[in-house]
Amino acid sequence: MADKILPKDKIPGFIDALQKQFVVVAPVERTDAPAEFKEVAPGDNLILDGSQMMMPPKDYLLPRYETLLKVSARPGEVEVQPVVPENKPRVMLGMWLPDAQAIQVLDRVFLDGKFKDPYYAARRENTTLVAVMPAEMRWSWFCASTDDVEKWKPNVDAIMYDLGDRFYIEVTSPKGEAVVEWDGLSAPSSDDVENKNRLWEQFKSHNVLPFSDGKFYERLAWDHPIWAEIAQKCIGCGVCSYMCPSCSCFDIQDEVCGTCIERYRCRDTCQFEEFTLMGSGHNPRPDQLPRSRQRLMHKFKYQHEQYGVVGCTGCGRCVELCPVNVDIRDVLNKVCAEREPEPTT
């Protein structure tokens, strides 16, 4: 697979060329807010170097709000119309590598098993993922603590390494070849290869924390006192899960507007009281403790058991944004420092 160099001044040409074949989706700059993944339109300012916090790419694949179907009712006739997005070839550019890995988790939830989600599939199946490796590691990243990051490479189609005035585009899957077809790209020099390798090594060794022995999922205990400690300060908001690139929980609601009904899907989170509230009024997770525990156990234990992938990829968004500084890295370190591994069943 032929790697290529994209000089930064050629980015507009590169995007134009891609747009001839694909719908290009990339982080678009916004005022006072993290950039957001959108289908690139003329005049958009793209942030492709991964240097800033961006909204998670799931916002495009699993939108915060999406109409699932519409029902229109006239006397004597009822019409149900699913609103499935068009399945088009797409390229998503500019996501952090942990975000791209998080899409693996979403894929397990929405594509595997008996029920494939047609809405997610339509956006995802024909999408080429191009991740970015920024020049500087973010302080909050702890990717290499969550997994063997070498295993992540084939899960994306290409990686763009920020080498200052140029990007090194490493093609990591056959699908990725289409991204480097443009003739404005050049072949990398040996210096470029070296610099790219250095960035990769930097990523691999960045924030490898004490808990990261690849066994932490065996050590997370249901009855650990840490849950009460986090729950006491956690305010039960949606920041950690809504900003998380791998959290996938949603709610489905119906809305009546005159003679039609809209059924839509929107975000939901295990951190909200209403998430588990039943029609009867019973709530199996009656306070914050089981909710806080659920978030961590789901990511680090249940998802690993269920899918063989860890639900957290170390992007650090919740670390940076939690209003009360619940830092999951600390939580894991504490849990893992104290416990001997439980025997696996």
Added chain:
Amino acid sequence: MSEDAVLVEEKAELESSESTQQERTWQPIILGILCNWCSYAGADLAGTSRLQYPESIRIIRVPCSGRVDPAFVLKAFRKGFDGVMVLGCHPGDCHYAKGNYYARRRITLLQDLLKALGLPEERFHFEWVSASEGNRFAELVQEFTEKIRRLGPFKGVVTPEKKTL
């Protein structure tokens, strides 16, 4: 029926008759939230006295202006009403003695909120009316309708380019 359901239905009705309305000249749709003891009775009086007032107003009767949650008004604008009127008994005349005094503060702050949000304040009208003022009620509705007609259709709580399809 909950306030919410009422609003939804009113607006639905209005939407379904929209095409026919566009064929005629545009008629504003106004929500009137009227106190049972004054303006609602005033509206009644206007009706029984066969006074003419525009059909633009859709009325919700409340027991007292003190029952008016500012969210009623916000929701009405969110649903796209062109104007909202809230009417209550004159200060000192509230059937429940103090309801309208509480309302007075809420409505004042609601006006400030609309201003802070940059919503056209002229689309919201608050007035004191008594049960014997059937005439005045009809005039108020007439005048407010005229005003809204001049302002044109309400374009929504967010600017058109931010609207959800």
Added chain:
Amino acid sequence: MFEVENKIRQEAKRVLENGLVELVIGWAPGSVPFRTTPVFIDRPEDVDKLVWNPVCANNLAVYLPKIAKDRKVGIVAKPCDIRSIVALIQENQVKRDNIYIIGLGCAGVVDPSRLELAGVRLSDVTALDWAADGIKVITLNGEQLLKSTDVHRDMCLACTKREPALFDVKFGEAVLPSEVKPRELPELPEERQKYWSEQFSKCIRCYACRQICPNCYCEVCFADRVEPKWTAKKAVPEENWMFHATRAMHLAGRCIQCGECERVCPVGIRIAELMREMAEAVKNKYDYEAGDPNEEAPLLGTFRENDVDPAQHS
């Protein structure tokens, strides 16, 4: 800073030891040097966890309604946090007798994202402190003095009430800002609507603003109600508008201007700007300030015969 910090620890130890309180809420070092985290201390030997520095941002009053319902709790509080406590007392959410306030004179707290904008590499920071004319940032490569106006939170830059209004014991000196930051809301209605349309359209409805707000203590928020459904759960601009407009109304005359809502918003919505605008209207029309211990009753829970008349008298 260390002097005040020590006094806080001693006082916390004293009130825990002599049984005046069962628990002290304060700030502990965060997971990184530019953050702190709420801490709940119930053993005198743990008081050394308590810190006081320019990143003690959290308004800890948010925890009081639940935690101090039936026991005595000590709380370390900045002047804005104290205004929340006052408001909670006035609204009968906590009993004055259940709260022991360790009040602090304040010199303003720092917004870590502004440190980054001011050119500080966050991963190099080891500590922060107040200095005579700004904020001292200690990094791996030495010390840096930053201008207050560059790194404080907006709410702090606009805050002139830096002395505790209610306390059982008070430490530290208030430092007033040299100038008060004006609001940035555009004047013309159309521009305001455009401004808020843009702001609210970013909202992802994570409700962090509501959850962190000490005055949003409702058992079921209107936004979570299903019947009547005031606002749909979908994060679209119109519904977000409904959420924010109604919330602003609920906080009119109640918001004590701590700026927590704005601090925690992950998409940078200028919520406090709206709250300040409303607080100013409240001040002008009723000469009322939320969180002032001299106010007798909550603004909307009372009235005067000669209140401003909102009728338009056409």
